[in-house]
Amino acid sequence: MKTSTFTATLLATTLLTGSALMAADVTLEIESWRNDDLTLWQEKIIPAFEAANPGIKVKFNPSAPAEYPAILNAKLEAGSAGDLITCKPFDHSLGLYEDGRLADLSDIAAMANFSDVAKSAWQTDDGTQTFCVPMASVIHGFIYNKDAFEELGLTVPETEAEFFAALDTIKADGNYIPMSMGTNDQWEAATMGYNNIGPNYWKGEEGRLALIAGDQKLTDAAWVAPFEQLAKWGAYMGDGFEAQTYPDSQNLFTLGRAAIYPAGSWEISGFNGLVDFEMGAFSPPVQNAGDECYISDHTDIAIGMNAATEHADEARIFLEWVGSEEFATIYGNALPGFFSLSSFDVPMVDPLAQEFVSWRGKCNSTIRSTYQILSRGTPNLENETWNASAQVIKGEETPAAAGERLQAGLASWYAPHQ
Amino acid sequence: MANRRPIRWHIGVFLAPAVLVYTAVMIYPLFNTMRLALFTEIDQQRVYVGLQNFSALFGQAVWSDAFWNALGNNFWFFLIHMLVQNPIGIGLAAILSHKRLRFAAFYRSAIFIPAILSFVIVGFAWKLILSPIWGIAPSMLDMVGLKSLFAPWLGKEEYALTTLALISVWQFVGIPMMLIYAALLSIPEEVLEAGECDGITGMSAFWKIKLPLILPSIGIISVLTFVGNFNAFDLIYSAQGALAGPNFSTDILGTFMYRTFFGFQLQLGDPHMGSAIATAMFAIILIGVCIYLFGIQTRIRRYQF
Structure with a gap:
């Protein structure tokens, strides 16, 4: 009994060390208030990204919607926030950017895929710097x-x-x-x-x-x-x-x-x-x-980068991908009802989502x-x-x-x- | 003369862990909170402003209305506990300590169990019980033909706080019961027998002998209730959220402090104002405890044998 436990421990240690050596993988953590979307991120969005970008792992860490700004602020101040930050529109994110918590993302190439209106909720008041990649409106x-x-x-x-x-x-x-x-x-x-x-x-x-x-x-x-x-x-x-x-x-x-x-x-x-x-x-x-x-x-959701992240390069790769047509298609269809803010013409299957988005044509x-x-x-x-x-x-x-x-x-x- | 008493290092050494840990996790944060209350943030710079946060808290309607509302609610919350929880607790203890009561141990544990449940579970369970849609409260009242008495209590401004206070009473009634029960058991038999010889039995034995003897325990319970109630937060937060609805009618100092300190939805947190509220809470509790210690406990001591 004792021997077998010992052997098992030895084996386990070997395995752990082994995988630790192999794991040069970088793990990016996402802060979000969308706890309803946890499975969609885990089953559709993250696997699609990880398949295209070996070596980068992504973890989605949502918290309770109403508490999100408070929790996020506390985490950022304590230095324990994730690498990628889901951005609320306007002042909350702007405040974070001005405090130096969010990185300037104006140079992300994928930003070109978004209209000025789409970006307006995550820009400085003068519109020169953009700090989150727009994801969706509701x-x-x-x-x-x-x-x-x-x-x-x-x-x-x-x-x-x-x-x-x-x-x-x-x-x-x-x-x-x-x-x-x-x-x-x-x-x-x-x-x-x-x-x-x-x-x-x-x-x-x-x-x-x-x-x-x-x-x-x-x-x-x-x-x-x-x-x-x-x-x-x-x-x-x-x-x-x-x-x-x-x-x-x-x-x-x-x-x-x-x-x-x-x-x-x-x-x-x-x-x-x-x-x-x-x-x-x-x-x-x-x-x-x-x-x-x-x-x-309502321009509702975007994603930005924690300025204090240790994996800025990998985070930028992820953010470029968030601005891509692939992401817009996966996201728009995995989460019908969150309408992509990108300029791509994303085909949507869900009839109810189509009904909602059709109002954009007839109403202001x-x-x-x-x-x-x-x-x-x-x-x-x-x-x-x-x-x-x-x-x-x-x-x-x-x-x-x-x-x-x-x-x-x-x-x-x-x-x-x- | 020659051998002076050696310095007793071991006292310091043995005290050190407790003192250090207590200082690090209690005393330092407490004083740091008070210090934080004297600052404010202007253009991302922390600036010393003296008592300005307190003058805003008590002087500006935006803050003071919310503060007095929370304080008033807190007193009501405390009053319900004093008027309902503690008398029921004493009554239960008196019944449980009766020698001929069967299954006393079972009742004792059953009544005490809610006290060890998490606030979140209690809040959630009661929210479901009282829910007008899925709750069992409306159908149970219906069974006895009293459906008309049902109201969405947690959603009505006039009932919500009282309902929550009673839920809290349900949860914690076991604690005064246990303390009083222990006090009742420690009353010497001889005293009661001497009373019996003088013709004091049954109920009058409780009122004339037992109650005066457990008064110190009741005093302790009152202080524990006071401190617990003025620090309360969890139940309100888990049942009604940080906005302490409806229309702030269940807002107590704890939720007010949380909302201010950490922020809520689009309202950003203001740790400095939050610290001012926390300091005010500390002062209120300190005053209450001092009134008890110097005004009441000294008098109770004189009462004893």
């Missing part, structure tokens, strides 16, 4: 249960009136929860609520840029109107929506118990594997028939209103918007009061609004 809209719509004889709503008429029909029928959303986690109310339907009111980029310039205020009709619509949503949500969490909402919809799900396109890949009914999608309904439509096509794209510049101070406009949207849906704050509170908060630190 589009907001509504996913619906096609079977339920057919059963109730509903068609896809184009206008707000039709939208609420459809919700009323579903509610009157009583078999489905009209809208699957809760306010427990708060962010859905802002991201899938306010910033989903809002661009139609503030006219996308026009309103967003005017707000940044200080020409429009959050108390203006265009910015309060989305809250007015949200105030009506509460009546169509399930029992006890106040305590309904984000996973609860996802499950209610995929189990076929709810008819409409205010969504971001990132849900597609997760939902595809779970539903046994057909899903469709519609863009946020406009106020009056024939109005120009606006969608939130914008990004979430609170992300660029406006969330640099205290109180933080994005976080305040979460709270205000949830309060409005619950009917605990009036739309006008919410607008006034957000405006007062913004004006307290942002010079163009003072």
